[in-house]
Amino acid sequence: MAKTLSGQDKAVVIFNAPDVTQNTQYVVNLTVSDGTLSSTAVYTLNVKAKAAAADDEDKTTSYPAWSSSQKWNPGDIVNSNGALYQCKPFPEGSWCNVAPAYYEPGVGIAWADAWNAL
Numbered sequence: 659m660a661k662t663l664s665g666q667d668k669a670v671v672i673f674n675a676p677d678v679t680q681n682t683q684y685v686v687n688l689t690v691s692d693g694t695l696s697s698t699a700v701y702t703l704n705v706k707a708k709a710a711a712a713d714d715e716d717k718t719t720s721y722p723a724w725s726s727s728q729k730w731n732p733g734d735i736v737n738s739n740g741a742l743y744q745c746k747p748f749p750e751g752s753w754c755n756v757a758p759a760y761y762e763p764g765v766g767i768a769w770a771d772a773w774n775a776l
Contacts, residue, residue: 742776
């Protein structure tokens with residue numbers, strides 16, 4: 659919320675509402691004073707809960723966890739450390755099954771040669 663007052667002296671008041679998981683009401687009291695007189699205004703701000711995207715909820719749990727003992731084929735999607743990766747098409751995809759130190763998705767030193775981050 660930004661409020662600009664007109665006149666010789668101007669001020670801008672900014673309130674950045676946080677993301678909330680449930681509808682929340684904030685009451686803001688704004689007091690202005692010239693040293694002798696003062697005036698207070700009360701503002702009520704209703705912040706709506708941020709809706710979670712339906713496709714983001716538990717999307718990583720619907721794919722198998724990456725394992726060095728599993729055979730992965732080009733196009734396979736795996737969950738590795740909470741992120742999704744897809745084995746690249748042939749010929750790069752042939753690296754999805756070898757040398758975990760190099761090709762473990764998201765971890766190996768050359769993982770991006772074999773996997774695409776989703």
